[in-house]
Amino acid sequence: MTLSLMKIPRSVDIEITNGCNLRCTYCSHFSAAGDVDRDLPTEEWRRFFAELGRHGVMNVTLSGGEPFYRQDLQDIVASIVENRMRFAILSNGTLIEPEMASFLAATGRCDSVQVSIDGAIDITHDSFRGEGNFVKAVNGIRTLQRSGVPVTVRVTIHRKNVRELDSIASLLLDGIGLSSFSTNAASYMGLCRKNTELTQLTAEERSLAMETMLELVEKYPGRISATAGPLAEALMWAEMKEASRLKNPRMEERGFLTGCGGPFSNMAVRADGAFVPCSQLGHIVLGQINRDDLLDIWQNHPLLWQFRNRRLIPLSSFEFCRDCPYADYCTGNCPALAYNLTGEINHPSPDACLRLFEQQGGRLPERLLHPTPVT
Amino acid sequence: MSESLDTKITANPLIVLREEFDDWALLFNPDTGNTFALNPMGVFIWKILEQGELSSAITRKVCESTQDAPPDAEKQVEDFVLEIVRLGLARKEGERDS
Ligand code: SF4
Numbered sequence: 001m002t003l004s005l006m007k008i009p010r011s012v013d014i015e016i017t018n019g020c021n022l023r024c025t026y027c028s029h030f031s032a033a034g035d036v037d038r039d040l041p042t043e044e045w046r047r048f049f050a051e052l053g054r055h056g057v058m059n060v061t062l063s064g065g066e067p068f069y070r071q072d073l074q075d076i077v078a079s080i081v082e083n084r085m086r087f088a089i090l091s092n093g094t095l096i097e098p099e100m101a102s103f104l105a106a107t108g109r110c111d112s113v114q115v116s117i118d119g120a121i122d123i124t125h126d127s128f129r130g131e132g133n134f135v136k137a138v139n140g141i142r143t144l145q146r147s148g149v150p151v152t153v154r155v156t157i158h159r160k161n162v163r164e165l166d167s168i169a170s171l172l173l174d175g176i177g178l179s180s181f182s183t184n185a186a187s188y189m190g191l192c193r194k195n196t197e198l199t200q201l202t203a204e205e206r207s208l209a210m211e212t213m214l215e216l217v218e219k220y221p222g223r224i225s226a227t228a229g230p231l232a233e234a235l236m237w238a239e240m241k242e243a244s245r246l247k248n249p250r251m252e253e254r255g256f257l258t259g260c261g262g263p264f265s266n267m268a269v270r271a272d273g274a275f276v277p278c279s280q281l282g283h284i285v286l287g288q289i290n291r292d293d294l295l296d297i298w299q300n301h302p303l304l305w306q307f308r309n310r311r312l313i314p315l316s317s318f319e320f321c322r323d324c325p326y327a328d329y330c331t332g333n334c335p336a337l338a339y340n341l342t343g344e345i346n347h348p349s350p351d352a353c354l355r356l357f358e359q360q361g362g363r364l365p366e367r368l369l370h371p372t373p374v375t
Numbered sequence: 376m377s378e379s380l381d382t383k384i385t386a387n388p389l390i391v392l393r394e395e396f397d398d399w400a401l402l403f404n405p406d407t408g409n410t411f412a413l414n415p416m417g418v419f420i421w422k423i424l425e426q427g428e429l430s431s432a433i434t435r436k437v438c439e440s441t442q443d444a445p446p447d448a449e450k451q452v453e454d455f456v457l458e459i460v461r462l463g464l465a466r467k468e469g470e471r472d473s
């Protein structure tokens with residue numbers, strides 16, 4: 001396996017603030033290593049965006065905390081635009097004012113504002129995000145839509161909304177009129193670690209979520225996506241199971257810790273300006289913006305190379321994966337989850353382990369295992 | 376190179392040259408999000424266009440830069456530059472943004 005590296009990351013994920021008006025029960029940011037005690041002033045970000053622009057970085061994704069919590073967000077966005085980049089914003093949607101929405105639209109460079117909606121009704125959404133925030137988030141989406149800003153929604157699937165997924169899809173796609181939305185699941189990071197019983201799906205609930213999400217994907221073709229969580233897992237695991245049943249040869253890019261391609265195209269920066277490989281791995285500090293050279297860190301930092309080289313570690317080398325019939329088809333999944341659950345980055349993530357899921361009584365949807373033949 | 380094409384051609388300053396693998400690169404238009412792949416010769420030409428140059432001089436510089444330029448090198452360069460202009464990545468002198 002050869003590891004070729006582009007000269008500079010294509011995109012940079014920036015936690016632009018550590019501040020947030022909410023404290024969601026399963027927030028992956030607070031109480032994790034990215035939860036730092038200071039934000040950088042506008043001027044520091046301006047200098048950094050000039051460096052990104054000079055090197056040809058194409059996209060910046062602003063997250064937090066809550067990006068709209070920053071009073072100087074317009075100046076920050078203006079600087080991204082001046083430096084010939086595009087941007088996306090991840091938001092809880094509750095602080096979006098019409099004037100800000102018009103400003104974002106006028107830049108012509110906004111790929112999307114992603115708002116989190118976790119329920120079809122306020123009781124569900126607010127149960128983990130705080131009272132009154134459903135209405136505010138939906139209003140935020142409508143404000144963005146009125147200004148012509150591209151809006152997407154991320155639904156985090158958890159124990160309280162897992163039986164409401166079809167109404168959520170209907171609200172988002174039929175009611176609010178979004179073109180699409182994506183899903184993931186409350187995962188063992190940040191505040192979720194303390195609230196796992198309350199928030200994280202059991203194997204049975206995960207099976208239910210998979211079944212429902214697949215039905216919804218059929219009902220709304222091309223409009224629901226996932227890179228993590230039950231929908232993504234159902235598709236990947238069904239493929240693994242079928243390959244194992246047929247005793248297929250090892251699949252390309254499988255059988256090793258290949259679950260994360262991020263460090264080959266992306267980098268991240270914490271709210272205090274520390275370079276990190278990924279926002280979810282805030283403890284791996286690679287340097288500091290405006291002091292250390294981005295190019296040098298990207299191309300040469302030993303910790304970043306160590307992280308990239310995990311792709312060369314075979315799953316067969318882990319006791320955890322011993323005798324697993326899926327080992328030739330598995331990627332070991334997200335290193336940040338692996339780190340949170342096992343204390344090791346160079347380990348498969350137990351959260352995304354098909355064998356464990358089955359041992360815990362989880363079932364993959366029948367429709368994936370025995371698809372109806374097309375006549 | 377035809378007379379009519381021998382005008383000064385300049386890279387659109389909005390377009391970003393993003394060097395990626397080896398000597399290959401992407402041209403990135405941040406207003407549309409579109410990208411256009413450049414091989415090493417394309418990158419060489421783009422760097423000339425960043426300064427602004429007559430199309431005949433671009434061809435000359437390219438031919439001078441390679442020892443084994445193919446017989447149709449001039450035509451290839453001309454087509455490439457026309458394509459870049461057509462895509463709005465560079466402008467002929469006197470042309471304005473649409
Ligand atoms: S999940 Fe987002 S909105 Fe909720 S507390 Fe965390 S940063 Fe704030």
Ligand code: SF4
Nearest residue numbers: 321324327330353354
């Ligand atoms: S034990 Fe789990 S993580 Fe390891 S190869 Fe099997 S399915 Fe993948």
